[in-house]
Amino acid sequence: MEKWRLLAPGPTPVPEEVLSVMSLPVIHHRAPKFKEILTKVAEDLKYVFQTKNDVVIFSASGTGAMEAAVANCFCKGDKVLVVRAGKFGERWGELVSVYGLNPIFVDVEWGKAVEVAQVKNELDKNSDLKGIFIQSSETSTGVKHPIKDIAALVKKNDNCLMIVDGITGVGVFSVETDNWGIDIHVSGSQKAFMLPPGLAFASVSEKALKFMEKSDLPKYYFDLKKERKNLLKGQNAYTPAVSLVVGLSKVLDMLKEEGLENIWKRHSLLSYATREAVKAIGLKLYAPDSPSESVTAVYAPEGIDGQDIVKIFRTNFKITIAGGQDRAKGKIFRLSHIGFFDKFDIITSIAALEMALKKLGYKFELGKGVSKALEILSE
């Protein structure tokens, strides 16, 4: 008997009751029943995104919604600011470059959050900035950026959009799309939405709609205006991933039942317990100053390759965690607590970590980490 566990920052575990509705016979995407589901889903997404505006749904991974933000709101040559503090910040950079925008980069050391002053400084120097691109949670480093304060810099500026990749932020901690002034807020199904990958979301503000009227960049499949118009009629322009939408409907019921406040508290507690537990066995956090509640990045102990830890998790314990990406590869490993996670998943995660480290010859007092987690989680 092999029991596999998915403790990575996406795809994340899918509740069995969600898997089971997704395996029901497929509904036709123009049938009244599907319209009903999509209309309900569109309403419920607003709750999770903390917005009164429409949240457009694409059948794609989250990157598709990131591309939509770029291709729909800007014109060739537009000057934009991109915060690059990890692999996903770099993705914004690649996207705006592909579409011929004119990016100014704010590069941040991996493991650190951007400082509001760094962004303000560039805004002061460049009054013609048309947009700011950032992550609320930079999954590759486990960092949370100060979105509220950065958004405040451009909230009253009609000529600059605030574009946030909330792929591992939405449904994890509070990011107030409307109140803070986020114009395009992006997320994906395989994170806090507890679904398999395949759906991407993008909220669209009134300000963003105005930018979309002027945009001269090519878009077709990721046409936000067209998909928004279709959504209001309870449909998608192209055949959507029907079974994922049906699963999403179920997931949103579950999220509403738990309530956003409780969801945030749960993620906050689980991430806190994870951080304290790894510190208790003498490990160093990769992002100690501004950690995201979705994923905890941890330095591998000296002399041990982070990838070996990941490999032992998989081979010996049938648990999938994430290693470091690009320049952090080998240096770190990442334990996740986003989506369908409870206290016992954290205990499992720390227990497996201790067993892996013991196997790799790391010297520490076995049980210290688990005990610390237990102490925090039993309160």
Added chain:
Amino acid sequence: MEKWRLLAPGPTPVPEEVLSVMSLPVIHHRAPKFKEILTKVAEDLKYVFQTKNDVVIFSASGTGAMEAAVANCFCKGDKVLVVRAGKFGERWGELVSVYGLNPIFVDVEWGKAVEVAQVKNELDKNSDLKGIFIQSSETSTGVKHPIKDIAALVKKNDNCLMIVDGITGVGVFSVETDNWGIDIHVSGSQKAFMLPPGLAFASVSEKALKFMEKSDLPKYYFDLKKERKNLLKGQNAYTPAVSLVVGLSKVLDMLKEEGLENIWKRHSLLSYATREAVKAIGLKLYAPDSPSESVTAVYAPEGIDGQDIVKIFRTNFKITIAGGQDRAKGKIFRLSHIGFFDKFDIITSIAALEMALKKLGYKFELGKGVSKALEILSE
């Protein structure tokens, strides 16, 4: 007890054994197990596409792969030929226009196939044509285009690509990607691949790869070169719709077991039976001259709205069929036989049609259609 039946040209019915593997716990997209599945799927797709070249997989609906063909192979201002014989031919037209290509349109009356001479004529007049865009099966009209003969016109022309939307063609009738010289051949999961919507496929020829080196159009999520390179490593650039890929693996096993020749024969027989049955009750085919084996478009009898037939199917019989789209709306209805269909699905479809027509006051001898289908299918 409500028993719903999906007899539309996409989404199509999904076999229960496929639904069940898709509801298994989600596998991480960078796990060795998923690499293994993706590598197998990539091989098996070649069999169904009749190609030795790579078939790239996108998490998107088929339109995404159509967009990939446009954005990856061409340059701004390239002169291309677009065959428009229905809604999906128009989609090629919209796509090439969005990306700033310079299209020459061959417009064909809906319900008719394009004539090879029409295309040849334009090729003779425009020696600088860089691509031909067409459907193998135009789903909106139920027409099959003469792909082999059109492809032959440019097979030896190194400066012009043959781009075929085979969304309702691949796995239905034989379209020999390599032998006929199709450079990009597109399909989607929710048709003959018997899956829910959410995956798109595009085969890529050596000739297309050369065009891709020169292309100056923006692409990111639908980057064919990048995804092809990733596929060879057993992965996708962005998180793929894992559960659909797992379902695809199962589906491809089933398709290989039945064998392409048998699959084509089955579709041919079922479509023939459908056409003869509707003729037997006095109805007129919308595309009598070059019908596609994936869907049969039928004129509604005089005085009866095609949409009313669709509505009665849904309301009274819990069966989803398709109406006409755009200019054909109300004039026609479409009965499908693509993917997971057998003889009894055709009998069901014709029986429901007879009951619906009776209800709508159409005068005919009840049972004539079903008898005709039975006669053909029992042979």
